[in-house]
Amino acid sequence: MTTTPSTPISAGPEDPSSGESGSDAAAIAEASRSAAVADDVAYLDQVMVEIDAEVRRRRASGDLPASLERELDELFLEFSPVGLQGKAKMRETLALIDSSAYVDIAVPTASNKAIGVYIKKTIRKMIGWYMRFIADQIIKMFWATSRMSHVLVEHVEDLEADVEAHRTPDLPVDVVVPADLAAAWWAPKAASALSAVGGRVAVGECGTGSLVEALVASGVDAYGLDPSDLALEDAIDRGADLRAESVLDHLGVVADEALAGVVLTGAVERLRPNERGQLMELVATKVAVGGTVVLHSTTPEAWARSAPPLVRDLAPGRPLHAATWAHLLGGRGFAVTETTTGGAGGALAYVATSSPDAGAVNAAIDAVNELLGGPAEYVLVAVRER
Amino acid sequence: MKLTFVTPRYGTEVIGGAETAARMLAERLVARDGWEVEVLTSCALDHLTWENTEPAGTTIINGVSVQRFPTASPRLHDYFALDGKLRVAPAAATLEETREWVSLNGPMCPDLVDAVEASDADVIACYPYLFATTVDAISAARVPVVLHPAAHDEPALYFAAFRRSFKHLDGLVYHTRAERDLMEDVFAVGALPQVVLGLGVNDPAGTGRAGGEILGIGDRPYIAYLGRVDEHKGCGMLAEYFARYKELHPGPLALAMVGPLSGAAAEHPDIISTGTVSEADKWDILADAQVLVNSSAYESFSLVILEAWTQEVPVLVNGGCAATMEHCTRSGGGLWFDSFRTFEAAVASLTDDAAKRAALGAAGRRYTEHNYAWPVIMDRYVAFLEGVVARGRPMRLRTPRLEVTGSGPAYVREGGGG
Numbered sequence: 001m002t003t004t005p006s007t008p009i010s011a012g013p014e015d016p017s018s019g020e021s022g023s024d025a026a027a028i029a030e031a032s033r034s035a036a037v038a039d040d041v042a043y044l045d046q047v048m049v050e051i052d053a054e055v056r057r058r059r060a061s062g063d064l065p066a067s068l069e070r071e072l073d074e075l076f077l078e079f080s081p082v083g084l085q086g087k088a089k090m091r092e093t094l095a096l097i098d099s100s101a102y103v104d105i106a107v108p109t110a111s112n113k114a115i116g117v118y119i120k121k122t123i124r125k126m127i128g129w130y131m132r133f134i135a136d137q138i139i140k141m142f143w144a145t146s147r148m149s150h151v152l153v154e155h156v157e158d159l160e161a162d163v164e165a166h167r168t169p170d171l172p173v174d175v176v177v178p179a180d181l182a183a184a185w186w187a188p189k190a191a192s193a194l195s196a197v198g199g200r201v202a203v204g205e206c207g208t209g210s211l212v213e214a215l216v217a218s219g220v221d222a223y224g225l226d227p228s229d230l231a232l233e234d235a236i237d238r239g240a241d242l243r244a245e246s247v248l249d250h251l252g253v254v255a256d257e258a259l260a261g262v263v264l265t266g267a268v269e270r271l272r273p274n275e276r277g278q279l280m281e282l283v284a285t286k287v288a289v290g291g292t293v294v295l296h297s298t299t300p301e302a303w304a305r306s307a308p309p310l311v312r313d314l315a316p317g318r319p320l321h322a323a324t325w326a327h328l329l330g331g332r333g334f335a336v337t338e339t340t341t342g343g344a345g346g347a348l349a350y351v352a353t354s355s356p357d358a359g360a361v362n363a364a365i366d367a368v369n370e371l372l373g374g375p376a377e378y379v380l381v382a383v384r385e386r
Numbered sequence: 387m388k389l390t391f392v393t394p395r396y397g398t399e400v401i402g403g404a405e406t407a408a409r410m411l412a413e414r415l416v417a418r419d420g421w422e423v424e425v426l427t428s429c430a431l432d433h434l435t436w437e438n439t440e441p442a443g444t445t446i447i448n449g450v451s452v453q454r455f456p457t458a459s460p461r462l463h464d465y466f467a468l469d470g471k472l473r474v475a476p477a478a479a480t481l482e483e484t485r486e487w488v489s490l491n492g493p494m495c496p497d498l499v500d501a502v503e504a505s506d507a508d509v510i511a512c513y514p515y516l517f518a519t520t521v522d523a524i525s526a527a528r529v530p531v532v533l534h535p536a537a538h539d540e541p542a543l544y545f546a547a548f549r550r551s552f553k554h555l556d557g558l559v560y561h562t563r564a565e566r567d568l569m570e571d572v573f574a575v576g577a578l579p580q581v582v583l584g585l586g587v588n589d590p591a592g593t594g595r596a597g598g599e600i601l602g603i604g605d606r607p608y609i610a611y612l613g614r615v616d617e618h619k620g621c622g623m624l625a626e627y628f629a630r631y632k633e634l635h636p637g638p639l640a641l642a643m644v645g646p647l648s649g650a651a652a653e654h655p656d657i658i659s660t661g662t663v664s665e666a667d668k669w670d671i672l673a674d675a676q677v678l679v680n681s682s683a684y685e686s687f688s689l690v691i692l693e694a695w696t697q698e699v700p701v702l703v704n705g706g707c708a709a710t711m712e713h714c715t716r717s718g719g720g721l722w723f724d725s726f727r728t729f730e731a732a733v734a735s736l737t738d739d740a741a742k743r744a745a746l747g748a749a750g751r752r753y754t755e756h757n758y759a760w761p762v763i764m765d766r767y768v769a770f771l772e773g774v775v776a777r778g779r780p781m782r783l784r785t786p787r788l789e790v791t792g793s794g795p796a797y798v799r800e801g802g803g804g
C-alpha cells in the first residue's frame with residue numbers, strides 16, 4: 001500500500017521505517033504475506049468443498065443406518081452451544097425435536113435372570129394401559145409443538161428469502177481503498193471539534209488508522225473501526241485501538257451514552273436508506289448528551305461525477321446533502337454547529353495571482369465551479385443537546 | 387509500572403487454559419525492564435473443590451510474586467442444584483440468583499478482595515471472567531481493572547451478575563475476535579478500551595523421540611487430542627466418532643488422547659489414553675501426529691492448535707466453536723466438522739493425503755508465526771496496559787461484595803482427595 005504525503009494535524013507517531021525504500025520493502029513484504037494468506041484460505045475453501053461433496057457421496061451410499069447417523073449427529077449437538085448464539089442451524093435443530101417427539105412405552109425387559117424378564121414383562125403389561133394414556137397426551141403435546149416449530153421455521157425461511165430477493169449486492173470490500181484520513185482537508189476540523197470532549201470517541205471507517213493515532217496524540221481518547229482487516233494491522237502493531245468491523249455493527253454493541261464523540265465518514269455515503277435510519281438511531285443513543293458528531297461526506301454532485309463506476313453502480317446507497325444530514329440529526333436531538341465545504345473534486349484550478357487580471361479570472365472560475373460542480377465534500381459538526 | 391493479576395488459582399501444577407495463559411503473561415511481563423508483577427490467588431489448586439491445599443502467604447514462582455489467600459468455603463453441593471436450575475434460562479435468572487451462583491461457584495476469598503482494595507498496583511488484571519474472585523475484584527479495586535474474560539458461549543455468560551460487574555471495567559483483553567464479538571454482543575462493552583491479544587507459542591520442547599514409541603503403538607499412524615480428557619471437551623463424542631470411523635475405515639490409524647482424565651478412559655483397541663505426560667513427550671507426540679483434533683465446542687483460544695501448527699501439523703476442530711473456527715478460517719491451516727459425516731470425510735481426507743496435510747500445516751505455521759510471536763504479543767499488551775493506566779479509573783457506584791452462601795454438604799471429588 002502506498003501513502004501520499006500528508007499534512008498531519010498534529011505530531012503523530014513516527015514512522016519506524018527509515019526512508020521510502022524501507023517503507024516500500026515493508027509494503028512489498030506485507031503485500032506478499034497478504035497474497036500468501038489469500039492463497040492459503042483459498043486452498044482451504046477448496047478442500048472444504050471436496051469434503052462437502054464427499055459427505056454427500058457417503059450419505060447417499062447408505063453405509064450407515066440413517067437412525068445411527070442421526071444419533072451420532074445428536075451427539076454433536078449435545079456438546080454444542082446450540083441456541084444461545086441464535087446461529088444454530090434451524091433445520092438440524094428441528095430434526096432433533098422431531099426425533100425426540102415420541103414416547104416409547106415398550107420398556108425393555110431384558111434381564112440377566114429369566115425370572116427378571118418375566119417380572120418386567122408382567123409389570124409392563126399391568127401398567128401398559130396407564131402408561132399409554134399418559135404417553136398419548138405427551139406425544140400429542142410434542143407433535144403440536146413440533147408442528148408449530150415447523151410452521152415457524154418455514155415462515156422464517158420465507159421471510160429470509162423475501163429479504164434476500166430485495167437485498168442489494170454488497171460492494172466488494174477491495175473497491176474502497178483505505179484512506180489516510182489524517183492527511184484529509186477536514187481532519188483539522190474534526191480534531192478541533194473533538195479536542196474538548198471528555199470520553200471515548202469512535203472513528204468510523206478509519207482507513208489506515210492515521211486519524212485515530214493523530215487524535216490520540218492530541219489527547220483525544222479515540223479508537224477506530226474499519227471493515228478492512230489488513231489496513232489496520234500496522235497501526236494495531238503500534239498500539240492503536242482499532243477493530244475490523246463496520247461502524248453500524250459496532251455501535252450496536254456499545255452501551256447507551258458510552259461515547260463522547262463519533263466520526264462518520266466513508267460508509268455514510270453508501271448506506272442503504274434503512275441503514276441510514278439505523279445509524280442515526282444508534283448515534284442518538286450511544287453518544288452522550290453534550291457529545292459531538294463529526295460527519296464527513298462527498299457531495300452528491302461530486303460523487304455522481306467522480307466516484308468510480310463500480311462504486312456508483314453497486315453502492316447500495318448514495319451520499320446525502322449536508323442539509324439532509326443536518327435535518328436527520330436535528331430530529332434526534334443534535335444541533336449542527338458548523339458545516340464546512342472543501343475538497344478539490346475536479347474543479348477548475350485558479351490561475352496564478354501574478355497573472356494579469358488574476359482576480360477577475362479567478363472570480364469567474366469560482367462562478368463556473370459553483371455552477372458546474374459546487375464543493376466536492378463537506379464536514380458537519382453537531383452536538384447532542386437532548 | 388506494577389501489574390497485579392487476580393486469578394482463582396495459580397501455579398505450574400494448574401492445567402487450565404485461562405490459568406496457564408495468566409501465568410505465561412505474568413512470567414514474560416516480569417522479565418521486562420520497569421515491570422513489577424504480582425499475583426493474588428487462592429490457596430486452592432482444584433477448581434471443583436476449592437480445597438485449601440497450598441499454604442497462605444507469598445511465594446515466588448518463576449520470578450513472579452504470588453500471594454495466596456484461603457478460600458472461605460469449599461464448593462458445596464448447593465452449587466450443582468442452583469446451576470441446574472439457572473442454566474435452563476440463564477438470561478432470565480435474577481441478579482440475586484446469579485450473584486448467589488457466582489458465590490457458590492467460588493472461590494470465595496475475602497482476604498484476597500481486601501488485598502485488591504488495598505493494592506498499590508497501577509493496574510489489575512482479572513483472569514478469567516467466571517469466578518467470584520473476578521467479580522469481587524472488579525468491584526473492590528481502586529485502580530484501573532482490565533478483564534481477560536476467556537469467555538465462550540455458555541449459559542453462565544448470560545447471568546445478570548456478570549452484566550452488573552462488567553459495567554465497572556476499564557479495559558478488556560481478548561484471546562480471539564470471536565471472543566470479542568461474543569462479549570460485545572452479550573455485554574455491550576464495545577466502547578471500552580480493548581485489545582485482541584491471544585497468546586504466544588512457546589518453542590517446541592520435544593526430544594525427537596518417536597511419538598508412536600511413547601504411545602506404545604510403534605509405526606502406526608495416529609491422530610491426537612491434547613488436553614484435559616473430559617466429556618465437556620467433546621472427548622466422549624470424539625471417541626465415539628473415531629470408533630465408528632474405524633468400523634467404516636479399518637486400518638492401522640489410532641487416536642491418542644493425551645492429557646489428564648476427568649472420567650473413565652475410552653475403551654477401544656485403537657484409542658490410546660495416556661493420562662498426563664511430560665512436556666517433552668507432549669511435543670514429541672504432537673510432532674508425529676498426522677492431525678491434531680480439538681473436539682471441544684467451548685474454547686476461547688486453544689493454544690494447542692497453534693502448537694500443532696508450529697510443527698506443521700494440520701488440525702481438525704469442532705465447527706460449533708467460534709474461536710477455533712476463527713483460527714482455521716483465518717489461517718487456512720485446518721478443517722472442521724459439524725456432524726459424524728464431516729468428521730469422517732475430514733479425517734479420511736487428511737490421513738489419506740500427505741500433500742494436503744503439508745499444505746494445511748504450512749499455512750497454519752505462517753499464521754502462527756505472524757500473529758502469535760511472544761515479542762509482538764507482549765509489546766501489544768504493554769502498550770494497551772499503559773493506555774489503560776493513563777486513562778485512570780472513573781468514580782463509579784460500587785457493587786456490594788458477594789457473600790459466602792450455602793449450607794449443604796461439601797462436594798467431594800470422585801475417588802476422594804478433595
